[in-house]
Amino acid sequence: MNFGIVVFPGTNCDRDCYYVIKDILNQPVKFIWHKENDLRGVDCVVLPGGFSYGDYLRSGAIARFSPIMTSVREFADKGGLVIGICNGFQILTEAGLLPGALGRNIGLRFICKYVNLIIERNDTPFTSEFKKGEIVRMPIAHNEGNYYIDDLSKIEKQIVLRYYGENPNGALDNIAGIVNERGNVFGLMPHPERCSEKILGSEDGLRIFKSIVRAL
Amino acid sequence: MRTREELKRISMTVEEYELAKSILGREPNDLELGMIAVMWSEHCGYKHSRKTLKLFPTTGPHVLQGPGENAGVIKLDDELALAMKMESHNHPSAIEPYQGAATGVGGIVRDILAMGARPIALLDSLRFGLLSNSRVRYLFSGVVSGIAGYGNCIGVPTVGGELAFEEPYTENPLVNVMCIGLLKGRPKSGRAVGIGNSLVLVGSSTGRDGIHGATFASLELTSDSIERRPAVQAGDPFMEKLLIEAVLEALEKSDAIVGIQDMGAAGITSSSAEMAGRGGVGVEIEVTKVPQREKGMTPEEIMLSESQERMLLCVEKGREDEIRPIFEKWGLNFAVIGQVIEENVIRIKENGVLVGELPIDLLTEKVPAYDLVMKEPKKLKELQVIKEIPKIQDYGEMILKLLGSPNCSASNWVYEQYDHMVETNTVSIGTGASILRVKGKPYLLGITTDGEGRYCYLDPYIGGMLAVAESARNLVCIGAKPLAITDCLNFGNPEDPEIAWYFVETVKGMSDCARRLNIPVISGNVSFYNESENYTVYPTPVVGMVGKIESVESICTPKFKEEGDIIYILGNPGNLGGSLFIEKFLGEARGKPSFDLELEIKMEDLLLKAINDKLIKSAQDVSRGGLAIALAECSIWGNLGVDVDITTDKSPEEVLFGEAQPVVIISIDPDKEKKVEEFFKEIPIKKIGKVIRDNFVIKINSNEVVNLEIESLKREWRDGIGKWMK
Numbered sequence: 001m002n003f004g005i006v007v008f009p010g011t012n013c014d015r016d017c018y019y020v021i022k023d024i025l026n027q028p029v030k031f032i033w034h035k036e037n038d039l040r041g042v043d044c045v046v047l048p049g050g051f052s053y054g055d056y057l058r059s060g061a062i063a064r065f066s067p068i069m070t071s072v073r074e075f076a077d078k079g080g081l082v083i084g085i086c087n088g089f090q091i092l093t094e095a096g097l098l099p100g101a102l103g104r105n106i107g108l109r110f111i112c113k114y115v116n117l118i119i120e121r122n123d124t125p126f127t128s129e130f131k132k133g134e135i136v137r138m139p140i141a142h143n144e145g146n147y148y149i150d151d152l153s154k155i156e157k158q159i160v161l162r163y164y165g166e167n168p169n170g171a172l173d174n175i176a177g178i179v180n181e182r183g184n185v186f187g188l189m190p191h192p193e194r195c196s197e198k199i200l201g202s203e204d205g206l207r208i209f210k211s212i213v214r215a216l
Numbered sequence: 217m218r219t220r221e222e223l224k225r226i227s228m229t230v231e232e233y234e235l236a237k238s239i240l241g242r243e244p245n246d247l248e249l250g251m252i253a254v255m256w257s258e259h260c261g262y263k264h265s266r267k268t269l270k271l272f273p274t275t276g277p278h279v280l281q282g283p284g285e286n287a288g289v290i291k292l293d294d295e296l297a298l299a300m301k302m303e304s305h306n307h308p309s310a311i312e313p314y315q316g317a318a319t320g321v322g323g324i325v326r327d328i329l330a331m332g333a334r335p336i337a338l339l340d341s342l343r344f345g346l347l348s349n350s351r352v353r354y355l356f357s358g359v360v361s362g363i364a365g366y367g368n369c370i371g372v373p374t375v376g377g378e379l380a381f382e383e384p385y386t387e388n389p390l391v392n393v394m395c396i397g398l399l400k401g402r403p404k405s406g407r408a409v410g411i412g413n414s415l416v417l418v419g420s421s422t423g424r425d426g427i428h429g430a431t432f433a434s435l436e437l438t439s440d441s442i443e444r445r446p447a448v449q450a451g452d453p454f455m456e457k458l459l460i461e462a463v464l465e466a467l468e469k470s471d472a473i474v475g476i477q478d479m480g481a482a483g484i485t486s487s488s489a490e491m492a493g494r495g496g497v498g499v500e501i502e503v504t505k506v507p508q509r510e511k512g513m514t515p516e517e518i519m520l521s522e523s524q525e526r527m528l529l530c531v532e533k534g535r536e537d538e539i540r541p542i543f544e545k546w547g548l549n550f551a552v553i554g555q556v557i558e559e560n561v562i563r564i565k566e567n568g569v570l571v572g573e574l575p576i577d578l579l580t581e582k583v584p585a586y587d588l589v590m591k592e593p594k595k596l597k598e599l600q601v602i603k604e605i606p607k608i609q610d611y612g613e614m615i616l617k618l619l620g621s622p623n624c625s626a627s628n629w630v631y632e633q634y635d636h637m638v639e640t641n642t643v644s645i646g647t648g649a650s651i652l653r654v655k656g657k658p659y660l661l662g663i664t665t666d667g668e669g670r671y672c673y674l675d676p677y678i679g680g681m682l683a684v685a686e687s688a689r690n691l692v693c694i695g696a697k698p699l700a701i702t703d704c705l706n707f708g709n710p711e712d713p714e715i716a717w718y719f720v721e722t723v724k725g726m727s728d729c730a731r732r733l734n735i736p737v738i739s740g741n742v743s744f745y746n747e748s749e750n751y752t753v754y755p756t757p758v759v760g761m762v763g764k765i766e767s768v769e770s771i772c773t774p775k776f777k778e779e780g781d782i783i784y785i786l787g788n789p790g791n792l793g794g795s796l797f798i799e800k801f802l803g804e805a806r807g808k809p810s811f812d813l814e815l816e817i818k819m820e821d822l823l824l825k826a827i828n829d830k831l832i833k834s835a836q837d838v839s840r841g842g843l844a845i846a847l848a849e850c851s852i853w854g855n856l857g858v859d860v861d862i863t864t865d866k867s868p869e870e871v872l873f874g875e876a877q878p879v880v881i882i883s884i885d886p887d888k889e890k891k892v893e894e895f896f897k898e899i900p901i902k903k904i905g906k907v908i909r910d911n912f913v914i915k916i917n918s919n920e921v922v923n924l925e926i927e928s929l930k931r932e933w934r935d936g937i938g939k940w941m942k
Contacts, residue, residue, distance in 0.1 A: 009547060010454050012371025016640045019655065049638075051369040054454025110364050112635045113628075141368070141635045194637045199653055199768060 001213045003029040004042035006072070006088075008063045012050035013085065013193060020196045021046075025209055034066035044081040044212050045072055047088030049141070049191060059102065059144045060090035069095055081125055081212060082185045086142055089177075089187030098180055098187045099158070100149035105142070106170025112141040114201070117176055117190060118164040124179050125215035126186040127160055129207035135164050136204040138190035140176075145189040147171035147178075161188055218249070226253035227431040232584060239578050247516045247564065247572040250428075251579065254482035254520060255489060257431045258744050261583035264710035265742040268588070268720050271727040272737040278699065279736050281403050284494075286330035286478050287395075288738025289403040290700045292764065296654070297403060299333040302341075302394035302665070302702040302760045304743035307435075308448040309391040313358025317391050318366035318451040322524050324395040325372060326478035329460055330527065332404035332467050333397030336639060337652055338367050340377035340393050341665040341704070341758040345386030347622055347940040352381075355389050357941060363393070364633040369453035370460065374634035375642055376650035377665050379937075380840075381622045382799075384669070387748035392704040394665060394760040398654070404467070406477035408491035408499060408530045408556045413474065415488060415499060415554040416536065418543050419459045419526040422483075423509035425449045426522025436709060436745045455525040455548075462546040463527065466539040473539065475530030483521045485579070487528040488554070489562050493580035495530075500563040501554035503571075515564055515571045530556065590720060591713035600674060600808040602792060605869055606801040611914070611921045614797075614873070615844045616932045623796060624841045625936020647774050647853055648837060649690040651765065660771065662696030662763040668840065669706075669754025671794045671809040676718045676755055678811050679794075680725025682877060685816050686839055687761040688733050689878055692820045693835040695772040695827040696763030701730060703740040703759050708752040710744045718755040726757055732813060733820070735761065754805075772827045774836035774881075776854030781833055781907040782886050783860055786819055787812075787879035788900050789843045790870045796841050797873035810876045818899050819878050831884065831892055838879035844872040844914070844922070846881055848929050851912055857926050860905030861915040868916045883907060 003021045007014045014031060021029040032039070039045065052063035063069070069091075076082050076097055084092040092098040105111055114137050119130040130136065146169045149155060161177030169189075177188030192205030223233055226249070236252050237243060244252060254260055262269070274282040280297055281289035287301035305320025321338060328335045340363055345352040367374045377394070408415070426449035467473060475495065479487040484501065492499045503518045513521075531539065536552060543550035557563070562579065564572040575582075608614055618624050627646065636645055644651040649664035666687040672679030688698045705723070708715040730737055746753040765771055776783075792798050793807030826832050834854070838846040851858055864871050884892050886906075893901060912929055914922040 010369070010457055012369075012457065012638055016638065019640065023655075050371060051454060051457070054369060054452070054457075056454065109361075110368055110633045110635070112368075112637060113632050139637055141637060143368075191637070194640055197640075199643055200637075200640060 001027050001216050002041055002043045003027060003046055004032045004039060005029060005046045005048055006032050006034060006068055008034045008052035008066060010051045010054050011048055013048040013191065016193045017046050017048045020193045020209060024196055024206065025213060027213060032068060034068045037067045037071045039071045039075045043216050044083065045075060047084040047091050049086030049088060052087055052091065059087060060094040063091045064095040073097065076185050079184050081215065083126060084187040085191055086189055089189060090144060092185060092187045097185050098178060099155050100147055102144045103146040103148055104144055105146055110143045111168050112139065114139045115166065115168055115190065116164040118162050120162055121160045124160055124183050124186065126208055126211050128211040128214055137202050138192060138205055139194045140168060140190050142189055145169040145171060147175040160186065226428065227257055227435060228253050232256060235584060236578065239582055245572060247519065248574055250516045250520050251485045251574060253431055254428065254485055255579040256583050260482050260486055262742060263584055264586050264588060264744060266585040268723050271723055273727060273731045274736050274738060276736045279738055282738050283740065286327040286406050288700065288702060289331055290738065295400060297399050298762060299328045299331040299397045299399060299403060300700065300702045300760065300762055301327045301739040302392055302704045302758065303741045304704050304706060305391045305393065306388060306706065306743050306746055309359050310388050312448040313355045314362040315448055315450050317359040317362030319449050319524055320391055320393045321363055321366040322451045322456050323478065323480045324393045325370065325456065326527060328395045328397035329463055330404065330406055330476050330478045331397065331399060333399035334464055335372045335395050335397040335460065336641060337396050337663065338372050338374040338393060339663060339665050339760060340374065341667065342377065342379050343385040343390035343669065343756060344381050345383055346381055349386060352386060353940060359389065359391055360630050360633055366451055366453040368635040370457045371638050373636045373638045373642055375636050375645050375652065376663060379627055379630065382670065382754065384751050384754045386751055388746045388751065388753055390706050390753065390756060392758045394702060396663065396762060404476050406491055407475045407495040408497050409474050409495045410532065411497065411556055411558050412533045413556045414531045414533055414536055414552045415501065416529040416531050417506060417526060417549065417551045417553045418529060419548055420452065420455050420523055421507040421509040421549060422518055422521045422523045424513065424517055424521060427517060427520050436747050438749060449522050449524050451524050458546040458548055459525055459527065462543050462548055466542045469542065470538045472532045472535035473529050474532055477528045479526040479528050481522060483519065485519045489576055489579040491528065491530060492562060492576045498557040498559045498561045498576060499554055500557050500565065502565050504567055505551055505553040507549040507551050515566050519564060588710060588716035588720060589713045590717040592717050593714040599806055602798060602807040605792060605867060608869060611868060611872060612924050615848060615922060616928065618796065618841050618845055619848055619929060620932035620936045622937045622940065624845050625933050627937060629938040629941060644773065649694045649696065651694060651771060658767050660765040660768065662691045662694050662765055664690045665758055665760045666690060667756055667758040669756035670799065670805045672718065672722050672755040672757065673805055674794045675808055676721035677725040678809050680722035680757055681729035681813060682809065682811055683757045683759045684726050684729040684733065685811065685878065686837065687759045688735060688820060689837045691761060691763035692824050693772060693774060693837050693880065694765065695770040696765045697824060698733065698735045698761055698763040701735055701737045701759055701761050703737060703757060705742045706746050706753060706756040706758065707744050708747040722755055722757050729813060732817060766828060770828050772835050774834055774850055774853060776850045776856045776883050776907045777833045779856060779907055779909055780886055781883040782889055782903060783858060783881065783883050783905050783907060785879060785881055785902045785904055786896060786899060787815060789838060789876060789879045790866045790874040791876035792870055792874050795873055795875040812878065815899060816878045819880065822896055822899065823880060826895060831888060831895060832882045833885065834883045836881045838881060839875060839877065842873035842875050843879065848912065850881060851926055852930050852933055855926065857908040857911040858905060859908045859913045861918055862904050863917055868921050871916060
């Protein structure tokens with residue numbers, strides 16, 4: 001399983017994802033600079049969190065024009081696995097690879113804390129290591145995680161993760177993570193790479209990466 | 217000749233001007249005078265503090281870099297070293313809280329970067345007035361957003377610090393930011409070396425922002441200060457993130473960079489003069505080579521601009537192109553603006569024409585260092601007396617009141633706005649000292665900041681000692697051995713003899729304590745003139761300290777662990793001098809804080825051994841709010857109750873709310889009682905009770921004085937700050 005982590009200017013969770021994949025899961029992984037366009041040999045593309053282009057204009061709005069995104073789209077069209085975490089999720093919605101949009105948190109403040117999530121689907125390549133309906137704990141850290149879509153009914157089946165109990169950012173229908181129709185592109189606001197080791201307080205996030213490894 | 221008014225605008229006295237003139241041997245031109253003024257400002261020149269700061273112990277076998285560079289550095293093991301530094305951004309934050317705090321973060325991060333270290337954590341020590349005041353809420357909320365806005369974007373976690381709300385900080389908040397970083401091998405140096413080598417400016421372009429920021433920071437705040445808003449720079453964290461990555465990549469891939477320096481206060485002037493001073497050389501700068509944001513900037517504006525996100529590199533001649541592509545890849549300027557010259561001068565040219573030239577030492581060593589005129593404040597002796605100890609009816613209610621006050625309550629309203637997890641090293645925050653793991657190493661790092669202005673106001677020598685002792689104790693309580701100190705000294709106008717006395721006494725206290733505890737001060741910063749028309753801040757030293765925890769197994773936390781565990785107190789609680797309780801009751805800080813240094817040394821030594829030997833299950837320092845608040849926190853964090861009975865000849869008020877130090881609460885396994893009592897026999901140790909399921913019960917001499925439900929403690933504690941900020 002070869003992972004490729006895309007680095008945009010301002011990405012800041014790239015090294016954290018790298019560490020989990022390489023040092024915890026012992027899987028081959030490399031960084032891909034946003035100006036490159038070659039995804040040959042990559043089985044899973046990771047769009048990590050951070051502030052690509054400083055989140056100026058709008059989160060993810062500039063990053064989607066980076067050369068690599070054309071390749072990511074082709075890669076996804078061919079069925080390749082793509083996971084966008086936090087800013088990566090925002091980039092995927094801006095690029096139209098996932099439906100909906102992520103607006104300012106309802107409290108208008110950045111929120112960094114652990115939240116409870118419910119696993120709505122475990123039949124995706126990203127969540128097969130969970131049970132359906134299972135409650136897990138993962139941290140969030142964002143300014144813009146307020147998921148919105150005009151017609152919720154259209155994506156009902158694509159919801160993979162929901163906030164459970166408290167909704168921290170006002171997201172519609174408690175949506176915390178969705179896949180595309182085909183199920184090979186996944187975007188989520190929580191940071192699985194931040195909870196993949198016992199010493200950091202939870203290992204729930206590791207199961208997402210393990211699911212991906214199992215998928216291939 | 218310059219008029220007094222003209223000089224006042226740039227914070228220079230006529231005497232200083234005459235002195236500069238005589239050193240120079242002629243009248244300086246406008247450009248030169250501007251450069252002298254910023255370098256002779258208190259902020260850059262440490263005119264009133266240089267002599268006193270020599271009191272600090274600064275050496276140790278593990279110290280790789282003491283004061284004098286961009287940051288201090290200690291050795292962690294044969295491979296890794298740690299850089300640390302703290303700095304104030306009080307004045308800018310008082311008039312433009314968001315940008316003031318944000319650029320404070322930016323500056324301290326570049327100081328760490330300049331040592332060749334990757335920044336791994338930020339801490340903030342903040343002081344504000346009371347939250348009942350709407351302008352204070354505006355300042356507080358702006359500062360927190362500024363730290364969050366900048367720190368979150370650059371991907372450096374903000375993992376700790378502390379907060380206090382007291383009236384003297386109403387108009388002049390304190391914003392002290394600390395950063396630590398990790399580096400491999402030898403630290404870099406901010407030195408210009410090698411005649412002919414290039415001076416390269418990297419990062420942002422230079423604009424007209426922040427001109428004379430350093431002189432502004434060297435004045436008291438007045439109602440006109442708001443007019444100085446243009447002297448506050450605006451930060452661009454995205455640019456800083458790129459700068460961090462580019463600099464680290466360049467240092468990793470090439471050894472062509474022989475010197476590296478942050479460009480902060482006084483911009484190109486101070487960075488180039490300091491680099492030349494350290495290297496014993498001179499520099500020549502061509503101002504037209506500086507990438508500019510605006511058209512028509514004068515040499516003076518270019519030399520004094522404090523535009524953010526810039527650094528100055530000294531690069532081996534002919535090797536510039538080895539690293540230029542790295543900066544270009546990250547979309548940053550890489551401009552050769554001058555070179556190292558033999559003559560010890562800073563020479564400024566515009567299109568090849570000489571526009572200014574000053575001896576380096578005029579801007580560095582020859583900055584005047586004043587002897588302070590000191591006088592103990594008359595009112596102090598009176599302030600140190602508490603005429604009558606207040607008697608209260610309901611101790612439980614008092615505990616709830618204190619727990620729900622912003623000074624003792626949970627600070628999650630603040631730290632949840634900070635990304636405290638990025639870099640995935642954060643093991644524990646929010647309960648005393650913070651803990652970070654170091655990837656690939658068995659050991660962990662403990663970090664803390666501490667310093668009670670109230671104690672220093674009432675007794676600066678003891679207050680200074682306490683700032684150091686409390687930091688060290690906080691580290692020891694999590695199982696960390698203290699390694700080094702960085703500090704920020706926040707005071708009023710040092711030309712006032714009473715303030716000067718406070719300053720010197722505080723530094724003496726800090727130095728004596730640091731020396732006895734064997735912890736060197738390796739970097740720091742002084743901020744004077746923290747006063748406004750209505751208030752002078754409490755004399756407030758803030759100590760930032762880093763320690764090392766042997767392994768994950770040696771981590772100790774303050775929360776109670778298990779029902780049935782036995783609770784002990786180490787030390788002698790009591791003495792309401794300087795306590796929050798007295799301030800709350802009498803409306804002002806009063807009494808004399810007490811501290812036993814000999815006991816502190818013994819206690820820390822034993823406690824660390826006990827933790828490493830797994831003799832105890834929790835350790836909690838007793839400080840702000842006293843024993844009652846410390847016990848309540850152990851309960852809240854552990855979600856367990858207590859049943860304690862304290863035998864004493866003191867009043868319940870003194871025992872519960874006194875802040876005498878050192879006092880530590882420990883809990884242990886019931887079958888280790890004998891062992892623990894034997895182990896701590898050299899110091900005062902008292903068994904007070906045990907951990908129970910859900911009630912918080914305190915008896916004094918067998919009389920029950922408190923009986924509360926844990927839930928009610930939590931309710932008050934949880935939202936003590938948030939309730940003001942809705």
